Amino acid sequence: xxxxxxxxxxxxxxxxxxxxxxxxxxPLQPTWAVTSLSTTLxxxxxxxxxxxxxxSPTPAWFSAFIWMEVLYHVPASLxxxxxxxxxxxxxxxxxxxxxxxxxxxxxxxxxxxxxSSEFANHISSATEHPLIPVHIxxxxxxxxxxxxxxxxxxxxxxxxxxxxKQNITALYGPYVALGAYMAIDSILRLRAQLMxxxxxxxxxxxxxx
Numbered sequence: 007x008x009x010x011x012x013x014x015x016x017x018x019x020x021x022x023x024x025x026x027x028x029x030x031x032x033p034l035q036p037t038w039a040v041t042s043l044s045t046t047l048x049x050x051x052x053x054x055x056x057x058x059x060x061x062s063p064t065p066a067w068f069s070a071f072i073w074m075e076v077l078y079h080v081p082a083s084l085x086x087x088x089x090x091x092x093x094x095x096x097x098x099x100x101x102x103x104x105x106x107x108x109x110x111x112x113x114x115x116x117x118x119x120x121x122s123s124e125f126a127n128h129i130s131s132a133t134e135h136p137l138i139p140v141h142i143x144x145x146x147x148x149x150x151x152x153x154x155x156x157x158x159x160x161x162x163x164x165x166x167x168x169x170x171k172q173n174i175t176a177l178y179g180p181y182v183a184l185g186a187y188m189a190i191d192s193i194l195r196l197r198a199q200l201m202x203x204x205x206x207x208x209x210x211x212x213x214x215x
Contacts, residue, residue, distance in 0.1 A: 011191060015142065016090045018184065019083040026075050026083075033064070034076060055177065056170055058163060059156065071152045078148070082141055089135040139195035146188025153181035 028044045029051060052060050059068045157178050160171055 012090050015188075016087060019086045019090075022083050023080065026079060030072055031076055034072060055174055056166060057174055057177075058166070065159075068156070071156075074148065074152070079145075082145060086138070086141055086145075089138045089141070092135060136199065139192040139199070142188050143192035143196065146185045146190075146192060148185070149181050150185030150189060153178050153185060157182065 028041070028047050032040050032044045032048055048060065051057065059065065157175060160166070160174050160178070163171065166174075
């Protein structure tokens with residue numbers, strides 16, 4: 007079973023793709039690729055939130071951010087969905103076929119309060135694609151920096167009311183928070199992969215002292 011965090015990532019990457027296509031990158035697409043739905047959504051968004059980033063002229067740096075979505079977010083999101091689903095299939099197979107194997111810790115040997123969490127974490131780390139946390143780290147840092155940059159610019163606008171800025175912040179803010187969470191979560195996952203025995207060694211050292 008996917009961890010709750012992975013489920014959230016899977017939902018995010020799956021929904022992120024149509025948003026990129028229908029709203030964010032529409033100006034970069036050829037005329038024949040822009041659908042009426044895309045035009046309607048962008049018009050509604052601009053009229054509702056008065057987001058200057060989606061009005062002409064578009065700042066050059068914001069256009070660069072949009073190109074990042076085209077060149078990085080789209081392929082990376084597709085790969086992340088595949089990697090997360092592949093990891094789930096591998097976890098299910100490993101849990102069913104190797105539960106009693108010497109490669110996995112015996113669930114009975116674990117303390118009662120840590121049986122389920124330790125066993126689940128071991129299965130997850132053993133089957134997760136090793137590049138998933140690397141990708142999510144890059145994605146998280148990029149999303150955090152670009153979204154925060156946009157918010158800093160939004161609050162510098164003098165021709166938008168405080169309420170309008172707050173409404174835009176409600177849209178960009180979650181990307182800042184999600185980006186930060188992704189980065190921290192990925193660092194912890196990479197730490198577990200690269201230094202799997204560090205915690206156990208530290209506990210052993212403390213006991214010796």
